[in-house]
Amino acid sequence: MRLVYPVLKKARGLVIASPVYWFSVSAQTKIFMDRLYAFIGPKGHGLKGKNIGILLTYGDVDPFSSGAVNALRMFQDAFTYVGAPIAGMVYGSANAAGEVNENKALLRDAATLGRQVAGGA
Numbered sequence: 001m002r003l004v005y006p007v008l009k010k011a012r013g014l015v016i017a018s019p020v021y022w023f024s025v026s027a028q029t030k031i032f033m034d035r036l037y038a039f040i041g042p043k044g045h046g047l048k049g050k051n052i053g054i055l056l057t058y059g060d061v062d063p064f065s066s067g068a069v070n071a072l073r074m075f076q077d078a079f080t081y082v083g084a085p086i087a088g089m090v091y092g093s094a095n096a097a098g099e100v101n102e103n104k105a106l107l108r109d110a111a112t113l114g115r116q117v118a119g120g121a
């Protein structure tokens with residue numbers, strides 16, 4: 001994280017992508033979120049005012065039965081707490097490797113979110 005904090009500080013925004021594991025984010029995503037707790041400087045939290053994008057995939061059919069809602073809620077609360085607006089959340093079912101490529105609407109939404117987080121249209 002000592003390498004990552006300066007990159008985050010300079011960035012306009014941040015997109016976090018995670019699979020849903022056991023009805024929440026993956027352990028790797030959770031560790032990253034935990035390390036953001038310490039990202040506080042003289043002017044407040046290091047992510048304050050930055051655009052946040054969230055991407056989630058899951059194996060089940062919808063955001064409720066998959067547990068994606070738990071992850072979405074955690075991100076909402078976490079980024080409200082640090083003062084970083086969530087530009088959007090894109091999530092959908094994609095289980096097998098490469099399956100997501102068949103869901104053109106989801107890919108389009110993800111690309112739009114990326115542009116929004118970067119400050120474009």
Ligand SMILES: Cc1cc2nc3c(=O)[nH]c(=O)nc-3n(C[C@H](O)[C@H](O)[C@H](O)COP(=O)(O)O)c2cc1C
Pocket residue numbers: 019020021022023024057058059060061065066067094095096
């Ligand atoms: C350890 C593990 C736990 C999972 N738990 C869930 C779950 O709680 N809900 C769900 O809908 N899918 C679950 N899945 C399916 C994954 O969310 C889905 O396959 C995802 O697209 C995998 O992304 P990955 O290839 O990056 O691991 C789980 C998969 C794994 C390997």
